Amino acid sequence: AQSVTQPDIHITVSEGASLELRCNYSYGATPYLFWYVQSPGQGLQLLLKYFSGDTLVQGIKGFEAEFKRSQSSFNLRKPSVHWSDAAEYFCAVGAVETNAGKSTFGDGTTLTVKP
Amino acid sequence: EAQVTQNPRYLITVTGKKLTVTCSQNMNHEYMSWYRQDPGLGLRQIYYSMNVEVTDKGDVPEGYKVSRKEKRNFPLILESPSPNQTSLYFCASSPRGAGNPPLHFGNGTRLTVT
Numbered sequence: 001a002q003s004v005t006q007p008d009i010h011i012t013v014s015e016g017a018s019l020e021l022r023c024n025y026s027y028g029a030t031p032y033l034f035w036y037v038q039s040p041g042q043g044l045q046l047l048l049k050y051f052s053g054d055t056l057v058q059g060i061k062g063f064e065a066e067f068k069r070s071q072s073s074f075n076l077r078k079p080s081v082h083w084s085d086a087a088e089y090f091c092a093v094g095a096v097e098t099n100a101g102k103s104t105f106g107d108g109t110t111l112t113v114k115p
Numbered sequence: 116e117a118q119v120t121q122n123p124r125y126l127i128t129v130t131g132k133k134l135t136v137t138c139s140q141n142m143n144h145e146y147m148s149w150y151r152q153d154p155g156l157g158l159r160q161i162y163y164s165m166n167v168e169v170t171d172k173g174d175v176p177e178g179y180k181v182s183r184k185e186k187r188n189f190p191l192i193l194e195s196p197s198p199n200q201t202s203l204y205f206c207a208s209s210p211r212g213a214g215n216p217p218l219h220f221g222n223g224t225r226l227t228v229t
Contacts (some may be wrong), residue, residue, distance in 0.1 A: 009155075032214050041222040043119075044158075084151060092216040101146060101163040101171060103216035104175060108157050 001043050002027045006106035013081050014114045021076040022111050023091030025064075032094040033074040035065055038108075039087045047098075051073065063087070086113045117142045119143040121206050121221035128196055129229055136191045136224050138206030144219070147189040148173070151202040152223075158205065164189055166211075196228040209211065 003026040013019050025031060029033055036044040048059025055067040065076045074091060088110050094103040119140045121183045128134055140147065148163035150173075160173030164183040178200055180192040189208075193200060207217035 004157075015193055031214070035222075036216075044207075045220070046218055050220075078223045092158075094216045101148065101165050102173060103148065103215070104174070105150075105158040105162075107155060 002031065002093050002095065002102070002104045004091050004104050005093055006089075008109050009107070010110045010112070012112040012114060015083050016080050018084070019076075019078045019081045019111070021089050021091075021111070023074045023076065023106060024072050025074060025093045026072065026093070027093055027095075030069075033067060034092045034094070035059065035063070035074070035076045036090045036092065037087045038090065044090065044091075047076070071114040081111075081113055083113045083115065086111055103114075108115050117219065118206050119206055119219050119221040121204075122220065122226050123224060124223055125225050127227045127229065131195050134193050134196060134226075136193075136204060136226070137188045137204075138191065138221060139187050140189075140206075140208040140219065141187065142208065142210070142219065143186065144208040144215060145186070146209040147178070147183070148217055149189070149191050150205045150206050150207065151175065151200075152205060154200050161191070161204075193226075196226075198228050200226065201228050202226060 005024045034049045035047040038044045050057045050067045088108045091106040124139045145166045149161040150158040159175045162181040164170045206221045211219040
């Protein structure tokens with residue numbers, strides 16, 4: 001069964017500092033991996049996704065993530081955090097098989113940005 | 116504008132009173148899915164549909180039904196709601212081959228069952 005672990009429930013960083021949010025997954029083959037952001041009262045917005053190829057993926061809002069198969073990780077990074085990045089972040093994994101529709105989300109990491 | 120539309124945004128009901136939450140997408144996507152979000156539990160998949168007339172269970176399907184008679188619509192039905200179904204619900208969609216989890220989410224429906 002596929003699973004996703006986001007080890008950090010809550011992270012606080014200062015504005016302008018770098019950010020790394022951790023995500024570890026469990027899946028039997030090469031997975032689809034996604035990062036989403038959710039602002040209060042809003043739906044989820046896709047930040048970036050990994051299907052195959054280059055293991056460093058660029059997303060929107062200056063975010064990037066690196067797929068490391070050996071560590072079963074897909075950590076999200078941003079070099080300089082802005083106050084508007086304060087939100088909840090979700091990592092998710094999906095099946096690669098053509099007919100697979102199941103998806104699994106982590107429990108989320110809440111990001112607080114200090115001025 | 117490409118979007119996934121859920122209705123209603125807020126719903127308060129009583130135990131046992133059947134309800135339907137509608138979901139519609141205007142992007143001609145094959146894949147649609149329903150999730151519930153509860154504090155500290157992330158999003159859990161309820162049901163998904165790979166195409167018209169094709170539906171399958173996610174991780175938490177008990178107490179829910181879905182149907183996919185048209186490509187654009189994927190309603191979530193609670194035949195006899197119970198208080199443990201109080202939650203924030205999201206509908207989502209993706210085109211075929213784009214991978215799951217989905218690319219587009221609705222704005223959510225907050226359901227309270229008393």
